Amino acid sequence: MNENNYPKLHNATWPGIVGKGADSEPVIPFDTMLQMTAAAEVDGVKFDGVDLGLLDPHVNINSTDDEIKQLADKISSYNLRVGSLVAPIWGGPAMGTHEQREHFVEMVRKACHFGKVLRDLGVRPHGVIRIDSASSPADWDKDPENNTKLIAETFQKACDVAAEYGEKLAAEGEICWGGMHSWKTMINTLEMVNRPNIGFQADMSHTTLYLLGYNRPEDRILPEDFDWSNREALTDGIKTVTKALRPWTIDFHVAQNDGTVHGTGSHDKTGRHCQATDPNGKLDIAKDAGYWLRDENGNLTKAFKHICWDGCMFANEVMMKQQTWNDILAKMIEVRKLHGWYEAE
Structure with missing residues (x-):
C-alpha cells in the first residue's frame, strides 16, 4: 500500500475560542471541538490529530504535569495526536516594556514545557510552538526600525528558551501583527532574529492578504481593484510570496479566503477563513497548497510532518454542523493526495 500517509491531517482547536466570548458568540467547549474533529470521516479517512491553542478556557497554560497527562489521555481517547501549540503571548507586546517582553518569553517557556511533556508522553510526535508579535501594525508603524529591533530581540530570547526544550518557534504571518503584517516585514523580522x-x-x-498589501500598501503585489478572475496574475503573486517565505516555513495551515478582511469579537481584522466549499473562495486550495509544500522545481519539501486546518471566526452555527468538518477533511485529503508522501510506520 503506497497511499500517502504524510503529512498528517490535523484540525485546530482554537477556533472554538478566537473571536468568541462576551463581545461575540459563546466559546465552543474544548470537548466539543475534539468530538467534532474525531467524528469527521471521508471514505474511511479521519483526522490524525489536533493543534492546540494553550488558551483559557480550553487549556490552562499553568497546568501541572499530571493535568497535562490528563489532557493527553483525553485527546488520545479520541484516537488523535497533538501537533503544534499556540503560546498565549498576548499579555504583553514583543516590542513593549521590559516587563511585557519578559512576560512574553515566560509564556513561551511555559508553552515549551507543555509541549515537552506531551512529547515525553508519546502523544506529540511533531509540531512547533506558534507565536506572533502581540503588537498592532499601527503601533509598529510609529517607529518601524526600533520596534522591529525590539520584536527581534524578544524573539531571540524566546528562541533561546525554546532551544532548551528542543522546540522550534513559528512566527505567524498575519496582517494584524505588527512587524509581521506584510511579506517583506515578516522576512525582515525573521532575518533580524537570526536563530536556527x-x-x-x-x-x-492570511498569506493571500499579503498579496493585497492590507496594512502595508507599499508591499502589495496585486494591483488595487484586482480582478480575481485573472488566475494567471493570482498564481504569479502566490509564487512570489511562496518563493520568498517557503524557505522559512516550518508550519502550515490549509485555508480558504474570499479576498476580504474579517474580524469578530476582540480579534483584529485579518484574512477571512472561508468554509472549504465557499463559492466565493479565491483559492484553488489543493493546487495552491502545493506552492508551499513543493519547491520551485516541484519537489516536495517535507519541511513539516503535518498540516492543519484553521477555521478561525467561523460562526458557531457553521462549526456545530458535522458536515462542515467533513468538507474540511475532504479538502485536506485532496491536498495530501496531490502533495503527500508515504512513510512506513
Whole structure:
C-alpha cells in the first residue's frame, strides 16, 4: 500500500475560542471541538490529530504535569495526536516594556514545557510552538526600525528558551501583527532574529492578504481593484510570496479566503477563513497548497510532518454542523493526495 500517509491531517482547536466570548458568540467547549474533529470521516479517512491553542478556557497554560497527562489521555481517547501549540503571548507586546517582553518569553517557556511533556508522553510526535508579535501594525508603524529591533530581540530570547526544550518557534504571518503584517516585514523580522529554531507559519488565508498589501500598501503585489478572475496574475503573486517565505516555513495551515478582511469579537481584522466549499473562495486550495509544500522545481519539501486546518471566526452555527468538518477533511485529503508522501510506520 503506497497511499500517502504524510503529512498528517490535523484540525485546530482554537477556533472554538478566537473571536468568541462576551463581545461575540459563546466559546465552543474544548470537548466539543475534539468530538467534532474525531467524528469527521471521508471514505474511511479521519483526522490524525489536533493543534492546540494553550488558551483559557480550553487549556490552562499553568497546568501541572499530571493535568497535562490528563489532557493527553483525553485527546488520545479520541484516537488523535497533538501537533503544534499556540503560546498565549498576548499579555504583553514583543516590542513593549521590559516587563511585557519578559512576560512574553515566560509564556513561551511555559508553552515549551507543555509541549515537552506531551512529547515525553508519546502523544506529540511533531509540531512547533506558534507565536506572533502581540503588537498592532499601527503601533509598529510609529517607529518601524526600533520596534522591529525590539520584536527581534524578544524573539531571540524566546528562541533561546525554546532551544532548551528542543522546540522550534513559528512566527505567524498575519496582517494584524505588527512587524509581521506584510511579506517583506515578516522576512525582515525573521532575518533580524537570526536563530536556527525560528521559522514561519504560513496560513493560506492570511498569506493571500499579503498579496493585497492590507496594512502595508507599499508591499502589495496585486494591483488595487484586482480582478480575481485573472488566475494567471493570482498564481504569479502566490509564487512570489511562496518563493520568498517557503524557505522559512516550518508550519502550515490549509485555508480558504474570499479576498476580504474579517474580524469578530476582540480579534483584529485579518484574512477571512472561508468554509472549504465557499463559492466565493479565491483559492484553488489543493493546487495552491502545493506552492508551499513543493519547491520551485516541484519537489516536495517535507519541511513539516503535518498540516492543519484553521477555521478561525467561523460562526458557531457553521462549526456545530458535522458536515462542515467533513468538507474540511475532504479538502485536506485532496491536498495530501496531490502533495503527500508515504512513510512506513
